[in-house]
Amino acid sequence: MEHLPQQYRHLFPTLQTHTMLASCSQSALAEPVSRAIQDYHDSLLYKGTNWKEAIEKTKFARNEFAKLIGAEPDEVAIVPSVSDALVSVASSLTAFGKKHVVYTDMDFPAVPHVWQAHSDYTVSVIPSIDGVLPLEQYETHISDETVLTCVPHVHYRDGYVQDIKAIAEISQRKGSLLFVDAYQSAGHIPIDVKEWGEEMLAAGTRKYLLGIPGVAFLYVRKELADALKPKASAWFGRENGFEGAYAKDARRFQTGTPAFISVYAAAAALSLLNHIGVSHTRDHVKTICADAVQYAAEKGLQLAAAQGGGQPGMVAIRDERASETAALLKKKKVICAPRDNVIRLAPHFYNTKEDMRRAIDEIAAKTIHK
Ligand SMILES: Cc1ncc(COP(=O)(O)O)c(C=O)c1O
Structure with missing residues (x-):
């Protein structure tokens, strides 16, 4: 290699x-990514308007991320950060009528921060044991009252890698949705959302995805996306930006105009990663x-x-x-x-x-x- x-x-x-x-x-920043950033900049500097191109680039980036994780493009929303992805997800759960959420002590602090702000939910934190999260811990802490289980694919502190397929089997058996934070894995560990079965997954672009801050992706499995009505959703989450109907796919988890300059970077970066x-x-x-x-x-x-x-x-x-x-x-x-x-x-x-x-x-x- x-x-x-x-x-x-x-x-x-x-x-x-x-x-x-x-x-x-x-x-590290790759030259094709740097050129993409420059392209966005130059299109504003020399052409004055670039909205149409930017929208096309957004679609391209979405497709590339979908390819990277084995999803369909319409199962991917573009959001500003992984934290925003979880905020949108949290705003969509009322339909289930359950108010118990589980996350782990290996989650990045943004995860507890989001749930601390949702005082109407009860929360269980799964403790790791000697630096690992045995599957039995998920069996113990997820119950039929759990609406959402949040797990990191990879622990941000030491690189510990979890078996998402096995966790998804447990959470589904117990009737919980599974949200996977893949920010520390996407780009260097293969991800296959269809094979593993998690309902939701998020990753930002500045780490292993070779991009810059400003853009993250949220995968929501198709049938689920169509059933949820996130409150954190606005005109980029609509089928037609100026009308009220939710987009008919995961885009309904989007809010406003994406950071296009970061979208350009992400498009070039993801294309390079998929090529390799x-x-x-x-x-x-x-x-x-x-x-x-x-x-x-x-x-x-x-x-x-x-x-x-x-x-x-x-x-x-x-x-x-x-x-x-x-x-x-x-x-x-x-x-x-x-x-x-x-x-x-x-x-x-x-x-x-x-x-x-x-x-x-x-x-x-x-x-x-x-
Ligand atoms: C595993 C993990 N999740 C989430 C985040 C936060 O991501 P964002 O700043 O996009 O919300 C980080 C940031 O370092 C992270 O390592």
Whole structure:
């Protein structure tokens, strides 16, 4: 799989000067994505109007995301962020007459934040056990009163990968909908919503999807989308923007004008990812992470990864002063992503084993970790 970086590194100018390992936060910008951003900018600067093109680009981005996750394009809504996706979902659940929601202690804080604001719902938080979420925990906490279960596909802190198909089987058996936060997986782990069976899934574009902030996608399974009436919905959620009827598909979860500049970036980025194929990216990332795990152990570094789940696509190294270390690494042009007491090395298809080893050498050289 070493051929992936050889083939594609030249598209990423930052890689000539920096070791970029922060895809769990912001991936490197590819030239085609940069050109797409420029195109949007130039169309305003030199042509004055670009609404029609922007709407076409929005459709294209939707199609590409649908392709990436095995959905139909009309099952995808374009929203500003993953948080907004969940806000729209939360605004659509009254029809079920159930007021119990479940999420996990591995969800990104935006998930609890949304539910904390919904004081009319009762909430159960599934606790992880020694860094993993055994399926029995879902059996215990989801009940026939549960309207929605929210889970992360991948834990943002250490890369722990959950078996969404198995969780979907449990939640469906108990009569709950399943919302999957795939922000830490989309773009480097293959997703197949039809095979797995979750009802909803969201991902933003600035991490492994190679885009910039401003756009996220929400998948809602077709039959379900048509039955729900989200309150967080406005003219981009209508069949015809100026009339009142909900769009006849997942677009009803949309509100206002999307951040077109981010849509242009997402369209180019998704097109590149679909061209490469996420399964190839996954194989490559797994290979270089496996090498890095071994190398980090040889260097005496402590890993934060839990024993269990699918193979993580990041290497999380324990460090009580993670932010300080990341700042030191940045001075050496090694870009990684600290979070709490771990430094996350999150490679993509453009990274090499040597990139990971270089970061590990730098981390190991910092006496503050010893
Ligand atoms: C797993 C996960 N979910 C959600 C979010 C928040 O996404 P947004 O800012 O698009 O709401 C993040 C951001 O880092 C994340 O890592």
